[in-house]
Amino acid sequence: AQKVTQAQTEISVVEKEDVTLDCVYETRDTTYYLFWYKQPPSGELVFLIRRNSFDEQNEISGRYSWNFQKSTSSFNFTITASQVVDSAVYFCALNSNDYKLSFGAGTTVTVRA
């Protein structure tokens, strides 16, 4: 069975602060994929990143960065210098052989001006 845990339900920060979203996963598969999606108030899920289980390199894309630690089964996401437009629900997700996504509960990020 697969499981994704996002322990933080809500995070509120002031603009320009950094915010880190935690994601811990469980799977018995050796090959799997990890994802982060953003869901703004409009509702659409926006794909942010995909990482396969064999690639532990951290990644940076603009103000976003991701830290994949296989040893602790974590795939954390950091937004640097947050902006009001970053306010959204962020989902961490995992899939493996059947390509079905297991979602975490989501973390609501509120960035205040």
Next chain:
Amino acid sequence: GAVVSQHPSRVICKSGTSVKIECRSLDFQATTMFWYRQFPKQSLMLMATSNEGSKATYEQGVEKDKFLINHASLTLSTLTVTSAHPEDSSFYICSASGAPYQETQYFGPGTRLLVL
């Protein structure tokens, strides 16, 4: 690339009527499409998986006669909520995946259904 559209974005209907929601992959061939339901402030719940040209596979607890899914082409899947009732009111969102990144699902903008 990897754009998925969904129509309608919002629908209000009377109890007992059927509602069809379309999901289209605009710039890639979607060999697999997924349908989710999302309640307020909750995560996404997978309803069914459909592969082009074959019958959909429903998750446990999802009534296949209630939620009819058709995936007739590599760019279109439809979800029909039959004889809708107020408890079917929800946010329905589809996703699509296909080559070259079969493992990645790209999501549509969702459909808000309100059954009166």
